[in-house]
Amino acid sequence: MSGAPDVRTRIVMAAMELFWAKGYNSTSIADILSRTQLNAGSLYHVFPGKQDVLIAVLEAYRDGLYENLVDPAWEGVDDPVERIFALLARYRWLILETDCTYGCPIGSLALELHEADPVVRDLLAVNFTGWVGAIMKCLDAAGDRLPTGVDKQALAEFVLTTMEGGVMQARTHRDVGYFDRGVSALRDHFDMLLARAARRPETV
Amino acid sequence: MSGAPDVRTRIVMAAMELFWAKGYNSTSIADILSRTQLNAGSLYHVFPGKQDVLIAVLEAYRDGLYENLVDPAWEGVDDPVERIFALLARYRWLILETDCTYGCPIGSLALELHEADPVVRDLLAVNFTGWVGAIMKCLDAAGDRLPTGVDKQALAEFVLTTMEGGVMQARTHRDVGYFDRGVSALRDHFDMLLARAARRPETV
DNA sequence: AGCCCTATTGAATGCTCGTTCAAGAACCGG
DNA sequence: CCGGTTCTTGAACGAGCATTCAATAGGGCT
Numbered sequence: 001m002s003g004a005p006d007v008r009t010r011i012v013m014a015a016m017e018l019f020w021a022k023g024y025n026s027t028s029i030a031d032i033l034s035r036t037q038l039n040a041g042s043l044y045h046v047f048p049g050k051q052d053v054l055i056a057v058l059e060a061y062r063d064g065l066y067e068n069l070v071d072p073a074w075e076g077v078d079d080p081v082e083r084i085f086a087l088l089a090r091y092r093w094l095i096l097e098t099d100c101t102y103g104c105p106i107g108s109l110a111l112e113l114h115e116a117d118p119v120v121r122d123l124l125a126v127n128f129t130g131w132v133g134a135i136m137k138c139l140d141a142a143g144d145r146l147p148t149g150v151d152k153q154a155l156a157e158f159v160l161t162t163m164e165g166g167v168m169q170a171r172t173h174r175d176v177g178y179f180d181r182g183v184s185a186l187r188d189h190f191d192m193l194l195a196r197a198a199r200r201p202e203t204v
Numbered sequence: 205m206s207g208a209p210d211v212r213t214r215i216v217m218a219a220m221e222l223f224w225a226k227g228y229n230s231t232s233i234a235d236i237l238s239r240t241q242l243n244a245g246s247l248y249h250v251f252p253g254k255q256d257v258l259i260a261v262l263e264a265y266r267d268g269l270y271e272n273l274v275d276p277a278w279e280g281v282d283d284p285v286e287r288i289f290a291l292l293a294r295y296r297w298l299i300l301e302t303d304c305t306y307g308c309p310i311g312s313l314a315l316e317l318h319e320a321d322p323v324v325r326d327l328l329a330v331n332f333t334g335w336v337g338a339i340m341k342c343l344d345a346a347g348d349r350l351p352t353g354v355d356k357q358a359l360a361e362f363v364l365t366t367m368e369g370g371v372m373q374a375r376t377h378r379d380v381g382y383f384d385r386g387v388s389a390l391r392d393h394f395d396m397l398l399a400r401a402a403r404r405p406e407t408v
Numbered sequence: 409a410g411c412c413c414t415a416t417t418g419a420a421t422g423c424t425c426g427t428t429c430a431a432g433a434a435c436c437g438g
Numbered sequence: 439c440c441g442g443t444t445c446t447t448g449a450a451c452g453a454g455c456a457t458t459c460a461a462t463a464g465g466g467c468t
Contacts, residue, residue: 028424030424030425039447041445041446044427046445049426108318114230125376151389154388157389160373165364168311169361169365172325173329181358181361184358185358188393192400232456233456233457244417246417248458249414249415253457
């Protein structure tokens with residue numbers, strides 16, 4: 001179908017991997033050039049500067065959220081609540097695959113870039129919003145299995161919090177257990193909410 | 205009582221602020237020197253290199269956990285469960301004080317340092333462990349107000365997860381609301397646990 | 409005062425970084 | 439095959455970085 005990827009795409013793909021593996025500041029333009037087998041001029045012909053590469057990377061994460069992350073995680077899982085934990089299971093797999101060195105690319109960049117350009121910060125926020133939006137779809141689909149008084153937005157953000165906190169601790173301790181216990185606590189939280197809704201279905 | 209702080213202490217204090225404000229990689233030795241009004245030789249007389257400054261900073265956080273963070277937060281709060289939320293309230297205050305740019309120094313360093321020296325990683329882990337240990341004291345003091353089957357270690361780590369995730373999202377969106385909703389979800393979690401224990405006090 | 413050890417000075421070093429740009433190659437419509 | 443545009447080359451540049459070190463100052467002891 002499509003031929004060899006163009007220069008821009010090659011740069012973005014290489015930068016995604018490098019920023020994820022080493023962080024933004026610790027990734028040099030030279031790193032990107034050597035991985036893509038390009039010369040400096042080619043990169044600067046496509047991007048005005050390093051920060052624009054970062055922006056393209058964040059846009060790629062935003063645009064590929066479902067294709068690269070959510071849809072594969074949800075494949076074969078129909079129950080909306082289980083979809084939430086299927087997404088978390090995908091992160092567990094990533095942690096194991098990287099010998100507990102995995103870090104969420106967005107979360108790591110969000111904490112690394114202390115004085116980020118507004119454009120960059122907006123893209124970080126948009127990535128979080130997209131992720132939370134995917135969880136929101138599940139919560140909406142769960143309908144009245146959740147108590148009517150529950151703040152679904154807060155709950156969806158809480159799922160992201162659980163993922164980010166679990167990933168952070170698992171990596172720092174080099175032990176998936178920290179991620180697993182976080183997910184388990186979240187599971188208890190959902191179980192209690194679902195039980196409460198089942199107990200008194202019409203109460204606020 | 206004590207006179208002017210010695211060179212080592214001045215460096216560590218300046219580095220704590222700078223690493224927190226700009227991150228480790230983005231803080232130069234020159235930054236530390238200009239803030240402390242020292243010369244390069246004085247710093248290298250005390251520390252072999254930049255990483256050793258980081259190690260001293262992490263040791264200072266570890267050793268000052270109660271004095272600088274926990275004890276002030278718990279002052280006037282006796283109920284063990286409320287102490288947990290008093291600690292979180294202190295982070296909320298820090299977020300507001302910094303116009304929603306606050307980042308947990310340990311969490312930020314943990315995500316920034318991708319290929320950290322084992323000594324550094326251990327110190328990051330120890331800082332997390334100390335924080336979780338403070339929460340564990342509360343959970344132990346809560347005694348049978350919590351259901352007997354609850355994994356207290358997991359629950360204490362979950363409190364840290366809530367703090368880190370809330371701080372991360374609040375800073376990215378520049379909005380305390382993200383932190384507040386996370387704490388509120390954790391409050392619901394505790395309320396449900398406490399209610400369950402009160403309902404059937406002797407059940408596992 | 410003389411001595412020794414510790415502490416400080418600050419210029420110099422070598423390296424890496426992001427970025428530039430003049431020169432040349434490749435491509436394409438006519 | 440020409441003329442113009444787009445893309446690529448890779449050396450060069452200046453700034454900033456962590457680190458070094460010979461020279462100098464200070465402080466305590468006899």
